[in-house]
Amino acid sequence: MLTVNAYAAPSATEPLIRTTIQRRDLGPKDVLIEIAYAGICHSDIHTVRGDWGPQQYPLTVGHEIVGFVTEVGSEVAGHEVGDRVGVGCMVNSCRECVNCLAGQEQYCLKGNTGTYGSVDRDGTITQGGYSTHVVVDEDFVLRVPENIPFEAAAPLLCAGITTYSPLAHWNAGPGKKVAVVGLGGLGHMAVKIAHAMGAEVTVLSQTLSKKDDGLRLGADHYFATSDPATFEQLANNFDLIINTVSAVIDLDAYLSLLALDGTLVNVGAPPEALPIHVFTLFGNRRSFAGSGIGSIGETQEMLDFCAEHGIAPETELIGADDINAAYERVLASDVRYRFVIDITTLR
Numbered sequence: 149m150l151t152v153n154a155y156a157a158p159s160a161t162e163p164l165i166r167t168t169i170q171r172r173d174l175g176p177k178d179v180l181i182e183i184a185y186a187g188i189c190h191s192d193i194h195t196v197r198g199d200w201g202p203q204q205y206p207l208t209v210g211h212e213i214v215g216f217v218t219e220v221g222s223e224v225a226g227h228e229v230g231d232r233v234g235v236g237c238m239v240n241s242c243r244e245c246v247n248c249l250a251g252q253e254q255y256c257l258k259g260n261t262g263t264y265g266s267v268d269r270d271g272t273i274t275q276g277g278y279s280t281h282v283v284v285d286e287d288f289v290l291r292v293p294e295n296i297p298f299e300a301a302a303p304l305l306c307a308g309i310t311t312y313s314p315l316a317h318w319n320a321g322p323g324k325k326v327a328v329v330g331l332g333g334l335g336h337m338a339v340k341i342a343h344a345m346g347a348e349v350t351v352l353s354q355t356l357s358k359k360d361d362g363l364r365l366g367a368d369h370y371f372a373t374s375d376p377a378t379f380e381q382l383a384n385n386f387d388l389i390i391n392t393v394s395a396v397i398d399l400d401a402y403l404s405l406l407a408l409d410g411t412l413v414n415v416g417a418p419p420e421a422l423p424i425h426v427f428t429l430f431g432n433r434r435s436f437a438g439s440g441i442g443s444i445g446e447t448q449e450m451l452d453f454c455a456e457h458g459i460a461p462e463t464e465l466i467g468a469d470d471i472n473a474a475y476e477r478v479l480a481s482d483v484r485y486r487f488v489i490d491i492t493t494l495r
């Protein structure tokens with residue numbers, strides 16, 4: 149076992165604190181990663197505070213991880229010491245179910261093993277990236293291309309793939325009108341990626357306060373959803389809407405913006421059930437869908453796509469002792485657009 153420095157939540161109600169955690173000894177297929185940067189995802193906060201169900205504490209979160217390989221197991225074939233690598237939201241899956249065999253292990257029928265707060269194959273609870281090192285099976289380790297700035301690469305492992313996957317699946321590209329609801333950590337990446345794919349991109353945000361940013365990030369249009377005229381003006385307009393908002397929205401109002409055969413995909417995760425009128429779906433043969441992260445293969449494709457198109461998240465770098473303050477700012481939507489922890493401050 150390896151004892152490493154980490155930042156962990158002692159309980160659902162206390163601030164995170166400096167501590168140490170254990171990492172397993174390297175198995176033949178394992179990679180030891182010295183973590184350089186870890187992004188702060190809204191899911192981290194929901195999880196440590198128990199919003200999505202009870203957790204075992206102390207718990208170290210963080211599933212937007214980049215670092216350098218410092219040791220490899222005897223059978224590791226795809227990674228070498230010194231490689232720039234990343235780890236996202238999952239670190240294992242059953243590898244036997246139809247979804248795993250189809251290369252869609254994020255939808256493993258036995259449940260993929262989350263990077264934190266999941267029961268690992270040795271029975272321990274997985275611990276995330278707010279720590280100096282992590283041990284991960286090589287099949288769940290991504291290559292981070294050299295031309296993506298390293299600290300900016302971290303949020304790609306969750307915010308990037310969560311938006312890239314539905315954009316790719318529903319064929320965002322030239323001739324397609326794509327709307328992004330919400331311009332936060334996920335939304336700003338959806339705008340950049342959809343624009344790079346060649347789609348005509350519209351941001352739908354509560355107010356126009358981030359309009360300059362939205363247009364700079366690659367949006368062609370920007371509308372305020374607090375203005376009822378927006379919904380009249382944009383009716384029957386979009387081929388694809390990516391909803392990144394985790395709060396309850398008026399789904400019928402947003403669905404009415406879809407053109408023939410259009411799809412509204414939810415990647416935000418409100419804890420409450422959302423009401424919907426089926427008649428709204430009849431019009432224009434609309435679809436309402438969900439999408440969860442992406443496969444390992446697709447995550448690598450996304451990293452290579454971002455490198456090729458020179459796109460990366462907009463980040464604010466913090467030290468480990470700033471994590472609790474950063475959480476409050478994330479909850480207040482006061483970050484443009486992703487906090488990234490400099491993990492050297494934990495060493």
Ligand SMILES: [Zn+2]
Pocket residue numbers: 189190191192211237306307
């Ligand atoms: Zn996340």
Ligand SMILES: [Zn+2]
Pocket residue numbers: 241242243244245246247248249253255256257258259
């Ligand atoms: Zn499976």
